[in-house]
Amino acid sequence: MTWKDFVYQQIIQHCNSTGSRTFSLQEFLKEKLATFQSFRPDNKHVEAKIRQQLQFLRDDNLISFIDNTGNYTLRGIDLLDVEKEETASIDLTKEVPEKREYLIETYVRKVKWAKQAIDLLGSNCLFHNCNNIFLREDGTPYIEVHHIILLCRGGEDRIWNLSVLCAHHHRMAHFADVKTQIAIEKFLLKEVTVRM
Ligand SMILES: [Zn+2]
Ligand SMILES: [Zn+2]
CATH class of the missing domain: 1.10.10.10 (Winged helix-like DNA-binding domain superfamily/Winged helix DNA-binding domain)
Incomplete structure (x- = not known):
């Protein structure tokens, strides 16, 4: 080797x-x-x-x-063990880094930072006055954890780079035009700093 x-x-x-x-x-x-x-x-x-x-x-x-x-x-496509289990059903190798990151974030929820982020930031979408939240079968709110600065762009997988968003705003943060993405990033950085 x-x-x-x-x-x-x-x-x-x-x-x-x-x-x-x-x-x-x-x-x-x-x-x-x-x-x-x-x-x-x-x-x-x-x-x-x-x-x-x-x-x-x-x-x-x-x-x-x-x-x-x-x-x-x-940054590589090699997944950590915690990520492998939950993403077994999707083929991540065909996706571009941004899409891959979104899929990993959305399907992998067991990492300790993600749990801490929800404890700290709550389970409401952090985007401007967003109330777009629904409950799961077990009664808990559905929320997605998002890296404010994407890992594929060098962001950190640490608590201070995490935010919580509804499914719609999470997609926006990854797939909107660049100007919108940057605006969301700035807004979330400010919002999270205030809450932590
Ligand atoms: Zn995300
Ligand atoms: Zn939202």
Whole structure:
């Protein structure tokens, strides 16, 4: 196996263990350095090698930088375990990144950030005075969790990047014209900051 494939495989394992597509290089290295050292015991510059592979993975759009402090988001089509179960019935490989992200957000609801977002932000759509909410069979409100800055554009899979929207406004946030999308993003960022 090449260094690049090995590093990518270890990133997926790391994200699976934390249950998040966002990871910090520091934590990743702390957990995996020994693994990489035993992968190529003759290599004396393992850390530099890993940083170089991360660069290659960025060039391939499999991961992206969130900020300048060593935080990354996994962007590849490889799903985390929690995502696999719930998306088994749809073929995500044919979708463009934006559509794929919408489908994953809509079908995968068990991740801890998503639960926290609903606890914190409630189950009403955050869009301007929206009352477009219906109840499920069990009486709980139907709401969708949305990444304000999309993961496929480098947004973080963390609580401060999450919002809650009704199905209609969630689609708008992903598929409206760019001007509308940017307006929704700005509005949600402000709205969520006030509530947190
Ligand atoms: Zn979304
Ligand atoms: Zn709404």
